[in-house]
Amino acid sequence: MADANLTPATSAGELLRLVRTGQATTRKALQNLSGLSRSTLTSRLDALQSAGWLTESGQEDSTGGRPARQLRFNNRHGVLLTASIDTMHAEVAVTDLGGQRLARRAGAMRVADGPEPVLDRVLGWFRGLLADCGHRLDEVRGVGLSVPGPVDHLLGRPVQPPIMPGWDGFDIPGYVGARVPAPVLVDNDANVMALGAQRAGFADSPAFVLVKVSTGIGAGLIVGGEVYRGIDGGAGDIGHIRLPGSSAARCMCGSTGCLAAVASGGALAARLTELGQPTASGSGVRKRVLDGESDAVRLTRVAGRQVGEVLATLICVVNPGVLVIAGDLAEPHFVAGVRETLYQRALPRATQRLRIEISEPAEGVAIAGACAMVVESVFAPAEVDRRLAVLSSVTTSR
Ligand SMILES: [Zn+2]
DSSP states (O other): OOOGGGSOOOSHHHHHHHHHTTSOOSHHHHHHHHOOOHHHHHHHHHHHHHTTSEEEESOOOOSSSSOOOEEEEOTTSSEEEEEEEOSSEEEEEEEETTOOEEEEEEEEOOGGGOHHHHHHHHHHHHHHHHHHTTOOGGGEEEEEEEESSOEETTTTEEOSOTTOTTOTTOOHHHHHHTTSSSOEEEEEHHHHHHHHHHHHHOTTOSSEEEEEESSSEEEEEEETTEEOOTTTSOTTOGGGSBOTTOTTOBOTTSOBSBHHHHHSHHHHHHHHHHTTOOOOSHHHHHHHHHTTOHHHHHHHHHHHHHHHHHHHHHHHHHOOSEEEEESTTOSHHHHHHHHHHHHHHSOHHHHTTOEEEEOSOHHHHHHHHHHHHHHHHHTOHHHHHHHHHHHHHHHHTO
């Protein structure tokens, strides 16, 4: 029994995580999982309840004996502010700690306007939405933001983002945290969407890939149930992998022959414009495809095949159970193209058990992912234990 994975979860923070993730929702179940004595378990649960993070109520299905009371993570213990900032558009929401939306606003926003103008608008929307749903700034427990470029997640700073001029190295948590007194977490949009999609629909698949194909192309990787970011947030940045035979195409990153230069929504919009069908962005391409316009459909299918080339390698490396296609081009023609090359190029071994799915509408997934990112950080077991220690030292020093 030396396996570290079998070490029982015993700290208050770990008990709260078991309840929050639904792994144990009664005292009995927690006692079984933790191996704690009844009195120790009681004192830890008391501490969590007095902090306001845990509630106990109702009845569970009883087998005739005394009904057990249900433990629940207290989703009402404050609110979260979340924003999904895309190239030309943003969605902002106030949610409870369980990700339930309390207020939402979406609209045009140009990420290219630079960090301060964009974040000021987002903060303005946050304040309006908080007022709309009757909450105050001091009830905010965390802020989660996603942006369309690589981010150093620990620092919350974009790293040389090709389509976010002015944002390179900008201290987003510093700027937002000076205006909202709560932890601020930032990540790349594909990572946040991957987290949201995996937690909501595919929690049983600890290896999971989401590819977002909109103005740019990026992938979010879940490995071992957690977002895999690499050394500084560059993991999954597949849009700038060179595609053999497309060296003439100039990319927004300054290089040539990148996947994003030929197969992104932005690249297809440019091709359609050249063909005399003016198209401004990936969402414009999507509209033409949904209208059944033949050039848009043909180019989209080819783009799917090209993205499939790169995904064939990625799938062999990561061996995920689920591949989700998200973004403007997440529609059947594109996905058919992806399947075509993926099944041709990847080992049967790698695709045998692979499910390929089209994402739910991107915005809901991004907001859900931002909530999960914040709650899993703010209520990480070590963080909960640290805050309980602070609370108890405050109590004892009185
Ligand atoms: Zn590039």
